[in-house]
Amino acid sequence: MNATSVICTNGIFYDYSKGVNTLTNIHLEVSRGNIYGFLGPNGSGKTTTLSLLLGLLKNQRGTIEILGKDLQHHRQEILSKVGSLIESPSLYNHLTAKENLEVYREIYGASKARLQEVLCMVGLSDTGKKTVKQFSLGMKQRLSLALALLPKPELLILDEPTNGLDPAGILELRSLIRKLNEEEGITFLISSHILSEVEKMANRIGIIYKGRMRFQGSLEKLHQLQQKQSLVQLNTSDNLRAWAVLRQFQAELLEDDLVVPYTDIQQVATINRILVDNDLDVYDLHPRKQTLETIFMALTTG
Numbered sequence: 001m002n003a004t005s006v007i008c009t010n011g012i013f014y015d016y017s018k019g020v021n022t023l024t025n026i027h028l029e030v031s032r033g034n035i036y037g038f039l040g041p042n043g044s045g046k047t048t049t050l051s052l053l054l055g056l057l058k059n060q061r062g063t064i065e066i067l068g069k070d071l072q073h074h075r076q077e078i079l080s081k082v083g084s085l086i087e088s089p090s091l092y093n094h095l096t097a098k099e100n101l102e103v104y105r106e107i108y109g110a111s112k113a114r115l116q117e118v119l120c121m122v123g124l125s126d127t128g129k130k131t132v133k134q135f136s137l138g139m140k141q142r143l144s145l146a147l148a149l150l151p152k153p154e155l156l157i158l159d160e161p162t163n164g165l166d167p168a169g170i171l172e173l174r175s176l177i178r179k180l181n182e183e184e185g186i187t188f189l190i191s192s193h194i195l196s197e198v199e200k201m202a203n204r205i206g207i208i209y210k211g212r213m214r215f216q217g218s219l220e221k222l223h224q225l226q227q228k229q230s231l232v233q234l235n236t237s238d239n240l241r242a243w244a245v246l247r248q249f250q251a252e253l254l255e256d257d258l259v260v261p262y263t264d265i266q267q268v269a270t271i272n273r274i275l276v277d278n279d280l281d282v283y284d285l286h287p288r289k290q291t292l293e294t295i296f297m298a299l300t301t302g
């Protein structure tokens with residue numbers, strides 16, 4: 001665990017029933033200031049992992065450190081600094097945003113000033129007498145976030161927070177998360193099964209599939225993986241000679257085709273020029289650019 005680590009799990013295992021491995025050897029590392037996007041298709045183990053981090057389930061093997069302390073031994077202390085949105089909190093439909101917060105303010109022992117502060121942060125300070133039953137789903141989600149913010153958490157754990165929101169609601173929530181991260185210094189761990197949603201706000205990504213971590217690293221590292229896997233497929237008048245000419249590009253001869261990895265489209269033009277300059281006729285040139293989505297699919301399919 002390094003000094004900036006906010007969450008560090010070491011070899012977590014969890015089974016709901018004997019013989020079915022729900023989580024296998026999970027190493028998850030979230031650093032201070034991260035917006036960590038925790039991605040995986042349905043049933044891959046995201047909620048189970050988040051439940052373990054929040055002490056709602058108990059890991060059967062491995063250790064969990066949060067904010068520098070072992071969760072097993074410092075549960076209360078840790079959880080007082082962690083906010084979460086894991087199951088929809090029970091909002092009172094017949095109460096206003098402020099009244100709902102008032103109920104929780106007492107539980108958390110937060111001040112009235114803090115209540116106003118969080119209402120402002122989530123953009124609900126002017127909803128006045130409107131009760132929650134008149135709120136859009138996006139507004140309800142922001143109110144839930146306000147509840148989680150009341151005790152001034154250092155870390156917020158959100159399980160699929162954009163589920164069910166319309167595009168405008170998703171945009172709103174995304175910019176709110178970014179704002180809270182930048183202005184309040186809150187670290188986020190956010191689960192999702194949609195890469196494109198997380199990609200726009202996260203700076204660190206973890207990908208889980210069938211209970212195992214398939215990738216963990218910066219968004220740039222995922223982009224690098226994407227670039228490494230982009231290939232141009234070629235067919236020329238003499239593929240063997242073309243392969244020799246393009247050796248500096250790590251060209252490979254695969255049955256009838258020549259494939260060459262590339263990182264940007266300019267490189268494809270250069271490859272073409274080299275072939276023509278070497279008196280090779282190019283019959284077919286087909287760049288296959290990987291997208292982040294195809295990389296995600298490749299990591300999360302059998």
Ligand SMILES: Nc1ncnc2c1ncn2[C@@H]1O[C@H](COP(=O)(O)OP(=O)(O)OP(=O)(O)O)[C@@H](O)[C@H]1O
Nearest residue numbers: 016017022040041042043044045046047048049193
């Ligand atoms: N209470 C439970 N008892 C038994 N099995 C469970 C329980 N909760 C989850 N599972 C199983 O554990 C696996 C992981 O589920 P989990 O909910 O952690 O995945 P997830 O990635 O959060 O998926 P989703 O996006 O669908 O919520 C799934 O196969 C699921 O069926």
